[in-house]
Amino acid sequence: MAFAITDKVMSAEKALKDAGDQFGAGAVFTTSFGLEGSVILHLIAQLRAPIRIVTLDTGLFFAQTYATWTQLANTLQLKIESIVPELSLEAQAQTHGPELWRTQPNKCCDIRKVQPLSKILSEADAWITGIRREQTPERADAPLVGHDERFNVVKINPLVDWSEEEVRGYLTTHNIPYNPLFDNGYPSIGCAPCTQKVVIGGDPRSGRWQGFEKRECGLHWEKEPTDGTESPA
Numbered sequence: 001m002a003f004a005i006t007d008k009v010m011s012a013e014k015a016l017k018d019a020g021d022q023f024g025a026g027a028v029f030t031t032s033f034g035l036e037g038s039v040i041l042h043l044i045a046q047l048r049a050p051i052r053i054v055t056l057d058t059g060l061f062f063a064q065t066y067a068t069w070t071q072l073a074n075t076l077q078l079k080i081e082s083i084v085p086e087l088s089l090e091a092q093a094q095t096h097g098p099e100l101w102r103t104q105p106n107k108c109c110d111i112r113k114v115q116p117l118s119k120i121l122s123e124a125d126a127w128i129t130g131i132r133r134e135q136t137p138e139r140a141d142a143p144l145v146g147h148d149e150r151f152n153v154v155k156i157n158p159l160v161d162w163s164e165e166e167v168r169g170y171l172t173t174h175n176i177p178y179n180p181l182f183d184n185g186y187p188s189i190g191c192a193p194c195t196q197k198v199v200i201g202g203d204p205r206s207g208r209w210q211g212f213e214k215r216e217c218g219l220h221w222e223k224e225p226t227d228g229t230e231s232p233a
């Protein structure tokens with residue numbers, strides 16, 4: 001029998017409370033300010049859990065995403081750390097060519113997301129994420145709590161069994177700020193150059209990396225080349 005939303009909220013609260021109790025700031029929540037991020041930030045604030053909160057700031061977010069970051073930090077009174085890549089956008093362009101996301105998006109994601117995450121998680125015990133099973137086929141079997149082999153940390157996905165409707169319902173009930181792009185044709189939001197509007201009823205992830213056979217940024221699953229062998233779809 002499917003869990004009611006109150007059970008799911010309790011389960012997410014328990015997962016976050018346990019993470020805070022067991023690991024303190026050794027538990028790291030990474031967010032790019034998606035709908036799920038807004039929910040988890042609210043839960044962390046309510047629980048006053050001592051979890052470290054970070055965003056992997058690629059330097060390429062939408063203006064609305066940066067505004068949502070500020071709004072959430074202020075409204076929920078949370079410290080959200082900005083983790084930036086080793087290479088600035090200018091240095092990346094000099095080393096790998098301009099607009100790397102157009103030629104080698106996997107390499108760009110590796111430099112701007114995966115390497116910074118790897119550094120953060122090398123100091124951490126647990127990694128908290130906002131992934132949900134229904135988002136992509138790759139996420140369909142994600143557990144609530146598991147072990148991430150690649151980064152060698154406990155991986156906690158508090159909203160793993162929530163539907164988008166439940167996520168939105170929680171945000172509305174608690175009047176929590178979220179990125180307005182979600183109501184304007186962007187069901188999945190990443191960096192601005194790699195996120196397009198999606199037609200109504202379309203695959204929510206179809207607006208990401210259009211023109212490439214790429215569905216994930218490489219944070220949760222490593223499967224794409226980063227050596228320049230990327231080919232368009």
Ligand code: SF4
Pocket residue numbers: 058060100101104105106108109110112113190191192193194217
């Ligand atoms: S989503 Fe696009 S711009 Fe952002 S890091 Fe990945 S390839 Fe680069």
